[in-house]
Amino acid sequence: MFFALRNRAQACFLADLNTELVNLWRVVQQEPKAFWDHIQPYFKRQGEDAYYVVRDESPDHHLERAARFFYLNQTAWNGLWRENQRGVFNVPWGARDFRGVDVDFLSAVSLALQDVTIRETDFRDAAKNTERGDFIYFDPPYLPISDTSKFAGYNGKRFRKNDLEELADLCKHLTKRGVHWMVSNRDNEHIREIFSHATVVPFTTRRSVAAQSKRHVQPKDSPEVVVVGGPKS
Numbered sequence: 173m174f175f176a177l178r179n180r181a182q183a184c185f186l187a188d189l190n191t192e193l194v195n196l197w198r199v200v201q202q203e204p205k206a207f208w209d210h211i212q213p214y215f216k217r218q219g220e221d222a223y224y225v226v227r228d229e230s231p232d233h234h235l236e237r238a239a240r241f242f243y244l245n246q247t248a249w250n251g252l253w254r255e256n257q258r259g260v261f262n263v264p265w266g267a268r269d270f271r272g273v274d275v276d277f278l279s280a281v282s283l284a285l286q287d288v289t290i291r292e293t294d295f296r297d298a299a300k301n302t303e304r305g306d307f308i309y310f311d312p313p314y315l316p317i318s319d320t321s322k323f324a325g326y327n328g329k330r331f332r333k334n335d336l337e338e339l340a341d342l343c344k345h346l347t348k349r350g351v352h353w354m355v356s357n358r359d360n361e362h363i364r365e366i367f368s369h370a371t372v373v374p375f376t377t378r379r380s381v382a383a384q385s386k387r388h389v390q391p392k393d394s395p396e397v398v399v400v401g402g403p404k405s
């Protein structure tokens with residue numbers, strides 16, 4: 173969404189609660205060359221054994237943290253970032269090689285991020301900065317399909333049902349304040365109910381879901397929605 177709209181927007185603001193994701197975006201924004209240097213050693217760390225060694229590491233330096241996050245994103249199961257309640261990354265190996273990134277592509281991404289404000293903050297706080305005529309896109313975590321689902325959230329700070337309900341309320345207020353907004357999430361009765369004040373557009377998309385083995389994924393049609401709202405033009 174950000175890259176699609178970057179050239180049409182006067183000012184952009186990116187926010188997430190994941191400390192490592194925010195660190196990576198900032199490093200790509202401010203130090204792309206140093207980031208490039210820091211990912212090079214990971215080409216020698218391919219395969220399952222190397223993955224678990226990297227997974228167990230916890231570097232302090234922001235460039236090393238960004239490189240490790242990027243490596244794990246490319247090699248973890250399904251590219252997933254998930255932490256347990258103690259904030260420890262716990263995704264199994266995805267049976268994929270580290271591929272790195274094309275240097276020209278990295279430069280283009282860094283350029284697109286210039287003059288963008290990147291903050292580690294909650295969506296409620298991020299939405300406070302919006303003014304009449306702005307557009308804000310929310311891509312919140314999907315709630316577990318069932319109470320017994322093992323998926324505990326992207327980070328130690330879990331996104332719960334009441335967070336989604338507060339987001340729906342917040343969107344209602346954004347509409348009243350003249351702010352355009354969009355939310356994407358899973359299609360179900362709950363989402364349709366809490367966003368009954370807006371336009372819900374259902375669609376299906378191919379998603380990779382866990383098969384019998386944790387390491388293998390199967391594509392499956394997943395019911396999704398985009399919900400849109402804001403002042404009528």
Ligand SMILES: C[S@@+](CC[C@H](N)C(=O)[O-])C[C@H]1O[C@@H](n2cnc3c(N)ncnc32)[C@H](O)[C@@H]1O
Pocket residue numbers: 187188189190193293294295296311312313314326327329330331335
């Ligand atoms: C479906 S992912 C979206 C990822 C993002 N769109 C991207 O492409 O990198 C959901 C994101 O919501 C973030 N998140 C979870 N709870 C949050 C909160 N209360 N406020 C802001 N972000 C939150 C997670 O850290 C995760 O990165």
